[in-house]
Amino acid sequence: MNTPGQWLKLPLRFLRRGFLLFAVLVPLAAAEDYLSTDEFLSQVFGSSVPAAEKMWISAEQRQVAVNSIGLGRPPIRVHYWREGKRSAWILQEVGKEKPITIGVGLNAGQVETVRILAFRESRGWEVKYPYFTEQFSGATADENNRLDRRIDGITGATLSVNAVQKVVRWAVYLDRGLEPAITADAH
C-alpha cells in the first residue's frame, strides 16, 4: 500500500527534473509578434481598403500631442486611411526606449480596433493581447483628450500600457480633425 510519503515522491521527482526545463522555456514565451499593415487594414475595412492619405500635423496639434496627450516626440506627418466615417491610423510611440507601432481603427469617432503591429521593447509585450486591447472598444475622448473609460493596466508593462493609451488618445484627436472632410464627403 502506498504511504502519503510515496505519493509525494512522484510529483517531487517531476519538480526536480522539470524546473530547469521550465526556466528555459519561460523566456521563449516572450518572443515578439507582428501584424502587417495590410492585415490590420483588412481588419478595419474588410476587403476594400481605401488608399492611404497624408495629414500634416500643425504646430498647434503637436502642442496638444505633447502637452495634453503626453506624446514624447510626435511626427509632423502621419499616414491614415479612411472610408466614410471609418478611419485607420498607424502610429508609433516609445514605450521605454524603443517605439511600439500601434494600429487604431475608429468609426464615427469611437475606437473600434486597437492592434499592436510591432513591439521592439524587451518587456511589456503583454499589451498585444486582446484582453488588453479590447478594453478600448467603443472608447472615445473628451475635449481634454482623456478617454471616457478606465483602462486596466498590466503589471510590469506600465510604460507599454501608457504608450498604447497615448496613441489611442492621439488617434481619436486626429480623427476628430477629419470630421469636416467626412461631412463634406457625405454631402
Place this chain on the structure above:
Amino acid sequence: MPTRIFRQIRLFLLRWHRRLGVAVSLLLIWLALSGIALNHSFDWGLDQTTGPQILQSVYRGDSIEFTSYKAGDMWVSHNGASTLYVQGRELGYCGTPFAGAVLFAGELIAACGDTLLLITPAAELIEAIDIGYDLEAAPTGIGINTSGLWLKSDDGAYAVDLNSLTFTLSTEAVNAVDWAVPGRHGDTIHAALEKASFGKGVSLTQMLLDLHSGRFFGKLGTAGMDMVAVLLILLASSGVWVWTTKPGRFRRKHSREKY
C-alpha cells in the same frame, strides 16, 4: 541506487551547497539590490540621472564606430546600436541594420531595420514608416534613380511609393540606381557625434545595468556573471535535491499522520 552511494552524493551536494551559498551570497545581494533599482529606474528617475563622473571615464574609453552616409549636403550617422544622428545631432531611435540614407524629394530618408525614417533637412522627424512586413527581409540598401526611391533586400530591389505606402518587388533588373554608400564624415561632424553621444554622460540606469550584467568590466565581467548564474542554478538544484532527499523526511510525515 545503493543507499551508501546515495548518502555520499547527498553529503557531497550538501557540503558544496553551503560553500556555493557563501561564495555567491554577496553577489546575490548586489544582484537583488541592483535588480530592484533597475525595476524602478523609471519611477526613481535613474534613467534621467547621469552616473558618477568617476565611472564615466570607463565609457569614454570606448570609441563608438559611427556609420555615416552623405544625403544631399547632410551627414546621416548611426552609432551601430539604436540611435540616428543628422549632422551630428541626435534624432532618435533607429533600429538595425542601418542600410543607409538618401535625399529624396527634399526629405532625408533613412532605412533603419524595419522602419523608414523620413526627416526634414532641419533634422526633424517627419514620419516613421513601418516596413517590417512589406519586405521579405530588412533592407540592406537604399538608393534613388530617375524613377524614384528604391530599397534593396535579400530577395531583390523594391520600388517605394511613399504616397501610397506601397513596396513593389521589381521583377526586372534595376539599372542606374544610385545606392547609398557609407562615407567618411569630417572632424567637425565626428566631434559633434562624440559630443552628442557622451554630452550628457551615461545614465545611472545604464551603469546599473552594466554593473548588474557584468558588462561594465568588459568580457571578463560578462563571463564572471555567467559563472555566477551557473553557480546559482547549481545552488538551486542542489538545494532542491538535498531538501527532497533528506532521510526520513516522508517517513516522519507519515508517522505524524498515523498517530
